[in-house]
Amino acid sequence: MQSSHAQSTGGAPAEAARHGGREVVAVFAGLLVLTALELGVIRAPGVARAAVVAALVGLAVAKASFIALFFMHLRYETRILRFTVFGPLAAPAVYALVLMADAAWRLLR
Amino acid sequence: MSVAHAAEHGHHGPVAWPPDAQYGAATPGKIGMWIFLVSDAFSFGGLLIAYGILRSGAAVWRQAGEPALGVGFTAGLTLLLICTSLTNVLGYGAAAQGDRRRAALLLGVTALGGALFLVGQAQEWFGIWGPGLVHEGLVFGRSARASTFYVTTGYHGLHVLVGVGYILTALVQYLRGKVGPAQIELLSLYWCFVDFVWVFVFSFLYLMP
Numbered sequence: 001m002q003s004s005h006a007q008s009t010g011g012a013p014a015e016a017a018r019h020g021g022r023e024v025v026a027v028f029a030g031l032l033v034l035t036a037l038e039l040g041v042i043r044a045p046g047v048a049r050a051a052v053v054a055a056l057v058g059l060a061v062a063k064a065s066f067i068a069l070f071f072m073h074l075r076y077e078t079r080i081l082r083f084t085v086f087g088p089l090a091a092p093a094v095y096a097l098v099l100m101a102d103a104a105w106r107l108l109r
Numbered sequence: 110m111s112v113a114h115a116a117e118h119g120h121h122g123p124v125a126w127p128p129d130a131q132y133g134a135a136t137p138g139k140i141g142m143w144i145f146l147v148s149d150a151f152s153f154g155g156l157l158i159a160y161g162i163l164r165s166g167a168a169v170w171r172q173a174g175e176p177a178l179g180v181g182f183t184a185g186l187t188l189l190l191i192c193t194s195l196t197n198v199l200g201y202g203a204a205a206q207g208d209r210r211r212a213a214l215l216l217g218v219t220a221l222g223g224a225l226f227l228v229g230q231a232q233e234w235f236g237i238w239g240p241g242l243v244h245e246g247l248v249f250g251r252s253a254r255a256s257t258f259y260v261t262t263g264y265h266g267l268h269v270l271v272g273v274g275y276i277l278t279a280l281v282q283y284l285r286g287k288v289g290p291a292q293i294e295l296l297s298l299y300w301c302f303v304d305f306v307w308v309f310v311f312s313f314l315y316l317m318p
Contacts (some may be wrong), residue, residue: 060312092154
């Protein structure tokens with residue numbers, strides 16, 4: 001649609017463009033560091049399995065948050081749009097926690 | 110000015126949506142893309158939860174004769190995907206600033222990176238320049254580990270394939286002047302989502318002890 005392609009993207013993109021490539025490259029470097037940490041965690045000797053799992057989940061959530069906030073510009077969107085995205089995205093995590101609690105309860109019963 | 114309002118007044122030039130009280134300057138296309146991505150995230154969430162349930166309920170997860178997954182090789186693919194996210198976002202930034210040549214170059218590099226990721230996945234599954242997982246004994250349907258692995262990584266690979274097609278189509282349209290930064294932003298959201306999802310797939314399927 002010709003009319004829509006010409007329209008200004010405004011808002012978040014404009015704000016993101018203002019921050020320029022430096023912020024994007026910094027986030028990219030952060031993602032590389034977090035990935036290296038993930039690889040380090042699984043090779044670290046003597047770490048309890050539960051701690052490794054918790055670290056991997058935390059690192060994955062951190063990486064995904066970086067991508068969503070900076071690469072996908074959610075940081076510069078309105079609070080409502082951020083909630084529209086992050087609210088539903090939290091649902092699978094809640095389901096997973098409920099299932100883990102259920103599994104733990106069955107084991108302990 | 111809305112499209113309808115513009116049409117009413119015989120205005121055929123560029124139109125802009127007025128800022129919305131809740132969604133700011135986000136276009137309807139962007140909100141639509143976000144809704145699609147969130148719903149798509151549920152399908153990946155379902156696959157990963159199914160994987161978790163099957164794995165936690167299995168007495169033995171890795172069956173005898175099944176190979177270990179190549180973490181080093183897949184870490185390389187992860188790095189490649191992160192690089193394509195960078196070129197994709199920079200490409201969109203160039204498009205937003207009107208630098209068409211740079212935008213086209215960066216989007217082309219992104220598509221190439223996506224295609225290389227698919228080649229890497231084909232190598233991992235079937236083996237192109239070395240043995241693949243299938244030949245090493247990880248066969249779909251023979252174990253829950255094999256099936257969840259192929260379904261989840263295959264579903265992600267399908268997204269990469271669609272993404273490469275999406276980028277190339279948008280790139281051609283962009284070079285013809287038929288789409289602009291607003292559409293490139295939607296493409297950028299989709300491609301970053303592919304990386305977003307891969308973060309969890311890589312962590313849960315490849316790295317979890």
